[in-house]
Amino acid sequence: MSYRLTRRQQEIYDYLVENQEEFHHPPTLDELCLALGLSSKGSLHKQIQALINAGLVDPMNNQRRGIRLTQPPGAEGELPMMGYIAAGQPIEAIDHNERMEVPAFLRTGGDCYVLEVRGDSMIDEGILDGDRIVVEHRETACNGEIVVALVDGCEATLKRIEQKRGAVILHPANPNMKPMKYRPGQVQIQGVLVGQMRSYH
Amino acid sequence: MSYRLTRRQQEIYDYLVENQEEFHHPPTLDELCLALGLSSKGSLHKQIQALINAGLVDPMNNQRRGIRLTQPPGAEGELPMMGYIAAGQPIEAIDHNERMEVPAFLRTGGDCYVLEVRGDSMIDEGILDGDRIVVEHRETACNGEIVVALVDGCEATLKRIEQKRGAVILHPANPNMKPMKYRPGQVQIQGVLVGQMRSYH
DNA sequence: ACTGTAAGAGAACAGATTGAAAACATATTT
DNA sequence: AAATATGTTTTCAATCTGTTCTCTTACAGT
Numbered sequence: 001m002s003y004r005l006t007r008r009q010q011e012i013y014d015y016l017v018e019n020q021e022e023f024h025h026p027p028t029l030d031e032l033c034l035a036l037g038l039s040s041k042g043s044l045h046k047q048i049q050a051l052i053n054a055g056l057v058d059p060m061n062n063q064r065r066g067i068r069l070t071q072p073p074g075a076e077g078e079l080p081m082m083g084y085i086a087a088g089q090p091i092e093a094i095d096h097n098e099r100m101e102v103p104a105f106l107r108t109g110g111d112c113y114v115l116e117v118r119g120d121s122m123i124d125e126g127i128l129d130g131d132r133i134v135v136e137h138r139e140t141a142c143n144g145e146i147v148v149a150l151v152d153g154c155e156a157t158l159k160r161i162e163q164k165r166g167a168v169i170l171h172p173a174n175p176n177m178k179p180m181k182y183r184p185g186q187v188q189i190q191g192v193l194v195g196q197m198r199s200y201h
Numbered sequence: 202m203s204y205r206l207t208r209r210q211q212e213i214y215d216y217l218v219e220n221q222e223e224f225h226h227p228p229t230l231d232e233l234c235l236a237l238g239l240s241s242k243g244s245l246h247k248q249i250q251a252l253i254n255a256g257l258v259d260p261m262n263n264q265r266r267g268i269r270l271t272q273p274p275g276a277e278g279e280l281p282m283m284g285y286i287a288a289g290q291p292i293e294a295i296d297h298n299e300r301m302e303v304p305a306f307l308r309t310g311g312d313c314y315v316l317e318v319r320g321d322s323m324i325d326e327g328i329l330d331g332d333r334i335v336v337e338h339r340e341t342a343c344n345g346e347i348v349v350a351l352v353d354g355c356e357a358t359l360k361r362i363e364q365k366r367g368a369v370i371l372h373p374a375n376p377n378m379k380p381m382k383y384r385p386g387q388v389q390i391q392g393v394l395v396g397q398m399r400s401y402h
Numbered sequence: 403a404c405t406g407t408a409a410g411a412g413a414a415c416a417g418a419t420t421g422a423a424a425a426c427a428t429a430t431t432t
Numbered sequence: 433a434a435a436t437a438t439g440t441t442t443t444c445a446a447t448c449t450g451t452t453c454t455c456t457t458a459c460a461g462t
Contacts, residue, residue, distance in 0.1 A: 201395055
């Protein structure tokens with residue numbers, strides 16, 4: 001069923017996913033041509049048709065309601081709940097495929113998932129035991145971001161990262177603990193903290 | 202069931218949602234024509250009919266009560282964003298009717314709304330400046346719950362409550378501040394904290 | 403070089419959508 | 433009852449927008 005997309009088709013699809021906010025209405029072929037720098041909607045139509053065949057775009061049978069993706073990506077509003085994270089231990093995965101409702105503004109366009117926090121290692125960042133955090137899956141991070149990092153391939157931690165030439169420093173937010181310095185190879189970034197939720201009942 | 206709207210229909214619907222405040226009575230077809238720059242109510246009627254079929258607008262069978270939306274839009278997963286709360290000040294209300302997506306597990310069955318936190322008065326409870334809190338509207342609370350309280354009829358605060366015989370004590374979580382003791386009449390409970398959310402981007 | 407595929411331009415077409423106008427029907431007011 | 437206001441229906445023309453075609457160019461690979 002899932003046809004293989006050509007490079008250009010993939011490009012157009014990515015563009016649609018990225019910029020679906022741009023158009024507050026689904027774009028027409030002409031609008032998309034303009035946005036993509038094409039000058040013939042006939043050409044674009046052929047590409048879109050391929051995306052329709054691939055099941056990625058709603059078919060529009062002569063209707064004029066613009067191009068819309070079949071599933072507004074991240075549609076179900078639910079992200080996978082991957083498991084528990086406790087400082088200094090491997091991430092404890094959950095076996096059954098749990099999912100969790102997450103508001104749009106707590107996540108990014110990227111690939112996100114949810115972890116539950118165990119322990120108080122981030123208490124000074126306002127992240128408490130039992131909080132749910134939303135993590136964007138990424139291999140790299142900017143200095144100052146809070147990352148889920150794997151140290152020495154097994155210990156997971158949630159810390160603010162500082163990457164220098166030849167060293168990676170992880171700053172815990174809890175003042176009882178000290179910053180730890182590692183060689184870059186020791187620290188593997190698994191994701192970046194983008195949101196947090198807490199229930200009081 | 203949810204029919205797919207044409208672009209114009211979307212536009213009109215969006216307009217209705219946006220400007221429902223404008224008309225303090227639901228607008229008549231003629232008024233809407235004027236507002237939308239149309240000169241024929243017959244044309245508009247056809248569009249509205251489509252919205253009625255889509256279940257977005259109340260059908261009006263020859264009644265003349267104007268056009269009204271079926272559901273105060275965003276009724277499902279969204280709660281009203283009421284304004285800002287900063288310790289020691291009145292709650293700063295927001296004028297336009299903003300709504301915010303809130304996962305089911307961050308709220309209760311009761312009547313809930315969202316506030317944005319200003320300031321660090323709850324920093325030790327893990328509630329930071331800029332966090333969104335979910336509050337259940339209630340007049341009473343149990344000891345130990347965190348409440349939105351109105352002190353002396355004007356100052357709002359977010360504090361852990363302790364109710365004794367003849368006295369109400371509000372415990373701030375920030376150790377720099379001290380618990381305050383009030384007479385029961387002075388403290389009016391406006392709601393109870395049930396959830397909290399934070400975005401890192 | 404030859405061939406096949408992907409990509410794009412442009413023209414022309416078909417039918418969906420929109421809007422104006424007028425006539426009609428029903429409710430509300432005078 | 434008459435007048436007015438408002439919703440409903442119909443007809444028609446103009447325009448917009450998806451669709452189909454043909455032709456051209458570029459590139460990759462036996």
